[in-house]
């Protein structure tokens with residue numbers, strides 16, 4: 482315990498705090514629709530709305546299939562959506578997605594993309610894929626602060642009871658069984674993309690993961706923490722809220738059957754998945770407009786007319802297209818379309834905090850790429866410089882991840898939007914101080930990034946629910962939809978395939 486005076490002195494320490502986030506002010510104008518009348522007209526065969534991975538992936542598919550008459554519009558000042566990044570004097574850092582696991586061998590389209598990006602370099606003499614070492618996590622990949630010390634690996638190990646050990650082993654054995662389970666037609670029970678999964682296990686979508694665990698006699702504190710952490714990592718929501726199908730999918734969806742010698746690693750970069758968005762952005766060179774918010778859509782028998790507000794020149798434009806693909810989340814689409822009210826699409830808010838720290842932070846102990854703290858609200862922090870090829874001698878840059886796991890995302894979002902810099906600082910430091918009680922002595926600045934609608938919530942009856950299936954359907958073969966929320970699971974692979982699926986539908990393949 483620190484003496485009170487010293488604590489006060491520490492409390493008075495000042496450093497620069499900056500708040501960023503998605504352009505919610507512009508986004509919220511969709512409610513009022515107080516935009517000027519259009520004064521310009523643009524014609525294109527295909528219009529893609531939204532430059533997240535799904536929108537960019539759709540554009541790549543069009544271009545690869547010789548459909549070059551298309552235009553992409555994006556409301557933000559950059560492409561990438563949730564796969565974007567920031568940069569300060571010392572490092573790039575993700576402001577959203579930060580890694581991609583090794584794909585399944587059946588995922589040929591993703592593997593081909595990795596080949597195009599020179600991440601997958603070919604096969605060796607034994608037929609094993611050769612992957613670019615520099616784009617896979619360097620050691621040490623992860624560590625867990627547990628019982629007052631750092632241990633390697635995220636599974637709690639030191640000093641846990643034999644019961645807990647047995648439960649952990651038993652759980653993973655069960656997941657190995659789920660991983661290979663197929664139905665009579667040869668479909669995996671749990672697959673990526675989700676749409677390829679059999680519905681054989683859809684009853685698991687009716688209960689929460691926690692209920693399923695309790696029914697199966699899993700109760701050790703360490704295992705439940707690990708599973709809660711894992712669910713929050715991919716879904717933002719803990720095991721109390723996600724469906725058992727989603728919880729099991731986290732472990733069983735990835736087959737560990739390609740690049741089998743690399744299964745402990747993931748693809749990552751200092752800027753996170755913005756690297757992958759950059760690769761995809763090559764397909765929209767000179768074919769996109771940033772700062773353009775779509776706010777209305779109307780179609781007749783020949784065309785679709787889309788109204789767009791250019792937030793730089795402050796004018797509205799009319800875009801006339803034969804077909805339009807909305808790669809935007811459904812909470813946005815319901816404001817653009819008059820009759821698209823979806824009540825089950827809920828989104829978990831996230832807060833990402835990037836801290837610049839004096840070089841001495843962490844002491845002699847080397848930071849891992851992923852540093853997780855047992856029992857805290859957050860998901861730990863990423864060492865943003867871990868993948869840098871040059872030795873770091875200056876300041877350190879880390880990004881802390883925190884989702885707001887709740888059954889009332891709307892309330893949590895409102896609270897997050899209202900939090901001031903000092904409150905955000907306390908929220909993040911309370912978490913980090915569990916492992917780094919002196920962290921405040923090292924902070925130079927903190928950038929907070931608020932993501933009000935970070936991830937879709939795969940709560941019971943959502944993934945196999947009727948509403949999600951209906952939301953994916955095109956309108957009159959003219960308007961198409963692609964977004965990770967239509968998968969129910971917010972990961973790169975889902976966005977990538979959503980884009981391909983919708984683009985195929987649009988050009989009639």
Ligand SMILES: Cc1cc2nc3c(=O)[nH]c(=O)nc-3n(C[C@H](O)[C@H](O)[C@H](O)COP(=O)(O)OP(=O)(O)OC[C@H]3O[C@@H](n4cnc5c(N)ncnc54)[C@H](O)[C@@H]3O)c2cc1C
Pocket residue numbers: 530531532533534535536554555556557560561562563564576577578579580581754773774775776808809810813831833932934935936963964965966971972973974976
């Ligand atoms: C904090 C966080 C961490 C994550 N970490 C990972 C990770 O490590 N690995 C992983 O695989 N996935 C991760 N994800 C999931 C990530 O969201 C997906 O992988 C993927 O990037 C989502 O792509 P998308 O195209 O579905 O949607 P989005 O990224 O949401 O893209 C939608 C785009 O549409 C634009 N848009 C919205 N409305 C309009 C409008 N009216 N007009 C014009 N443009 C509009 C938005 O600005 C945005 O660019 C993370 C997500 C979050 C929030």
